[in-house]
Amino acid sequence: MTNLSTNTKPTWCQGCYNFQILAGVKNFLEKSKIGRENIAIVTGIGCHAKIFDYINLNGINTLHGRVLPTCLGIKIGNPNLTVLGFAGDGDAYAEGMEHLIHAARYNSDIKYFVHNNQVFALTVGQPTPVTEVGFKDKTTPQGVKIYPLNPIKLMLASGASFVARVFADSKQVEYVLKEALKHKGFAFIEVLQPCLIFHPDISYGNKVYSLDKVGHDKSNFGQAWKRAQEFDYNTVKKIPLGIFYQTQKPIFEEQFPQLMNLKKNKIGWKDVKR
Ligand SMILES: Cc1ncc(C[n+]2csc(CCOP(=O)(O)OP(=O)(O)O)c2C)c(N)n1
Numbered sequence: 701m702t703n704l705s706t707n708t709k710p711t712w713c714q715g716c717y718n719f720q721i722l723a724g725v726k727n728f729l730e731k732s733k734i735g736r737e738n739i740a741i742v743t744g745i746g747c748h749a750k751i752f753d754y755i756n757l758n759g760i761n762t763l764h765g766r767v768l769p770t771c772l773g774i775k776i777g778n779p780n781l782t783v784l785g786f787a788g789d790g791d792a793y794a795e796g797m798e799h800l801i802h803a804a805r806y807n808s809d810i811k812y813f814v815h816n817n818q819v820f821a822l823t824v825g826q827p828t829p830v831t832e833v834g835f836k837d838k839t840t841p842q843g844v845k846i847y848p849l850n851p852i853k854l855m856l857a858s859g860a861s862f863v864a865r866v867f868a869d870s871k872q873v874e875y876v877l878k879e880a881l882k883h884k885g886f887a888f889i890e891v892l893q894p895c896l897i898f899h900p901d902i903s904y905g906n907k908v909y910s911l912d913k914v915g916h917d918k919s920n921f922g923q924a925w926k927r928a929q930e931f932d933y934n935t936v937k938k939i940p941l942g943i944f945y946q947t948q949k950p951i952f953e954e955q956f957p958q959l960m961n962l963k964k965n966k967i968g969w970k971d972v973k974r
Contacts, residue, residue: 724873765795825898
């Protein structure tokens with residue numbers, strides 16, 4: 701594929717881990733055989749969403765929290781497209797929570813990245829549903845009192861067919877994107893992306909380890925559930941990274957003959973008479 705760089709100057713902070721996510725996605729897609737015209741990206745609103753301006757792909761920079769319904773609309777409009785969604789943890793786990801649960805149920809062939817920095821970063825650091833107890837900011841001067849949600853457990857319980865978590869390192873992002881694209885169905889990928897400005901005290905350091913290196917069986921739901929409990933987003937002891945769970949389930953769009961006709965005949969936007 702061609703170079704996917706744009707001329708837009710990034711406004712992410714210096715050293716922001718979002719650069720790593722961008723590099724991972726870009727590196728992989730530039731090397732892949734999927735043509736530019738066969739990919740659609742969708743982003744929410746937030747720091748993560750600026751990726752839309754820095755990668756030369758078509759898509760929609762949609763409303764806050766609405767990445768998944770927009771992805772689904774695109775997929776139904778043209779099931780031949782590779783659809784990639786990018787959301788923040790505020791986007792995905794607060795505003796967009798209901799869509800997340802149903803996306804796991806629907807199992808449409810969408811690949812969904814959540815840039816998890818455990819804060820609403822663009823609006824200067826308010827707590828999200830995955831911020832740890834005690835975290836303080838100007839809106840929460842007494843500190844967060846509510847225990848965080850565990851999105852990996854939520855996705856497993858909601859029936860997601862591909863559940864992964866990586867750190868915001870370009871190589872890990874490349875790897876997980878490759879695996880997610882090989883997977884048929886909804887892929888939930890959380891990327892730990894510490895915010896250097898509004899959540900600088902968070903340190904995953906040497907607490908992370910790779911599921912691949914400990915003989916984890918990603919087809920075993922029980923093992924996935926057990927590993928998912930090792931990191932509760934509140935206290936950092938051990939953080940498993942990699943693919944927790946992967947299984948095959950019916951694909952949403954494949955259950956509609958009209959959509960399958962588009963797919964079988966590889967009908968795309970070029971075929972639409974204007
Ligand atoms: C419906 C709606 N609610 C609130 C906002 C304000 N808003 C813009 S960006 C943002 C924070 C986004 O946080 P997150 O999704 O975690 O992404 P990050 O900036 O951390 O990458 C918020 C709350 C909005 N634009 N639309």
